[in-house]
Amino acid sequence: MNHRSETMTVVSPRNLKLFVTGDAPRSKRARANLAEALERIGLDPDAVPEIDLSADPVQTLTFGIFATPALLRTSEAGDTEVLYGDLSERRALERFLALG
């Protein structure tokens, strides 16, 4: 794990946003999967802001996130990428967190 963090460039948690819908099963799984992955690379899961679209639906329109759960990554230049799903595919999530 530490080896990974030493050799890969990973995203900063402050550049991530997790979009969920309350405690829906997929949202709960996404939360857990993301936390696990971040911990694996030595990042603090609590540093990732979470947006509950069921509580604040306007954010859906603001961010253009129409499938949930979704993990939004914003680059320093302002470009965004989205990973949809409950983040259960570990390799896809790790690639996303490792900037591609």
Added chain:
Amino acid sequence: MTEAAEGLAKRATGIRGLDQMTRGGLPAAGGTLILGRPASGKTVLAMQILAQAIARGEGAIFVSFEESRRQVLRDAASFSWWHHLHDEQRFELIDARPAPGSRVSGEFDLEGLLAAIGFCVERTGAHWLVFDGIDQLLRRQQDALMAADQIHGLSNWCEERDLSLILTGKLSEHSLAPTHLEGIEFLLPSVFILSTTLVSNQLSRRFRIAKYRGSAHTTDEVAMLLDDDGVHFPYAIRPTAAAGPAPNERISTGIRRLDEVLEGGFYRGSTSLISGQPGTAKTTLSGSVAAAAAARGERTLFISFDEQQATVVRNLASVGISLGEPIASGLIQFHAREAWNGLIEAHYHALQQLIDGFEPDCLIIDPISALLKADGADSAQVAIERVLSTTRARGITTLLTSLGTQIDPTSEATLSHASTLADTWLVLGYNVRGGERNRSLSVVKSRGSAHSDQVRELILARQGIDLAEVYEYGTEVLMGTARMQKESEEAINRRLKRLEDNQRQRALKQRIEQTEAEAERLRLELQAHEEERSAREQSARRHEREVMSRRTPSAKGGDDDQHRTPEQPPPKGAA
């Protein structure tokens, strides 16, 4: 929202043909799947339903998974109803395209989107929700069953909120199942299939209701048209049946002798067919009927498949028929169409639109046989029958012309059936005799009239159109010069006869005068004779008295009887 007899609540789409086929509209709560291949009109149909709803004051939400907001509005801008989609109070357009470069890790759902839509429903008061191209999102779902499950959940979500949901989806190449969303056609209460075919290089769109659970509906596949007003289903609208008895009123054809042959003209509201070869004056007769209608103050819709308005007006003016003025005053509306430039269903739809818009008393289609040249998945005969159903139902007096062949000018009967449908059928032709070609007219049939079967000569002159008197010569009817020669002979004969009559009259009068003079002479002679006889008798009586008086000497105081003449009465009391 309407409550159908069977209990399924429906919401009218505002698209007349669609509402007729669905017996009232789409499910008021639940989903309708519109499946079709590219360019079949799925998105336009969905957008138009929303635009009509907004026009009625209902709210609507359009969620696009394929095109940007700008693209959607740009596409809609080519239709007459586009401005309704700019009503921000009642309409929300959500660009829900997946983010570029987005990836998937595991299962996802539409909960976030539904939360946003719930927010928009409250804001706009929406009753309609369209998901356009949701397969673009759900195809990323690794499990197809999961995608179908989410559609089911979406439909239920709409049902709980009394929302009419429309989903558009792409049709698989070789089946009637949606691409990427296999099985959802079984989950939704209604499914529409849009298809396209090329007919003589022209795109023909078709529409069919594949299922409509809990509702009676039209199962036929019908033509779907797209024009500036959007989607139309011309064959879905059934003309209402004519009410009441057929009118007995006759209306003039504008040709006095033809009116006489038809016992007063065409019946109002009837259908007439004029057939004949090219140049036999079909258009001219049509023009006469239109001008006569205008003279009565009636409105005529003149559809020309052969010629432009200016040409027709000019040509008719040369035979004394003026259409320019009634066209200018609006009593005649002239429309030129090209049969090749459109499918049968497009022509039919255009005719219906013109009839609806102008509400004519009289309809002329010159020639209806041109429709046979138009391509289409549906037959021209069906289109013609439908037009005539409409005109009959509305009491529109209809005149069709049809191009016949030289071999058999009545052959169009087998082509268009128009002659079967027509109440009156006039056949125009040429009579070639003695180096001349003369136009002829005959009445093949005229329902409700005792008409002559004789072929008559149709005369076109600067003063107008006329039918010549029938001049029979053996088994033939004389026309042209032969007729004129016959007319001339008859005129001479009539004159000679008149002279003979006059001479005889004079001779008889003379004889009467002579006879009357002779009678007068004889009367005088008789009178003279009687006077002579009377004088003779008086003289005789006198002579007798003298003789008697001489025979009897004077007898004074003697017997009176002896002195009485035979004429003298006896004295009183002597009897």
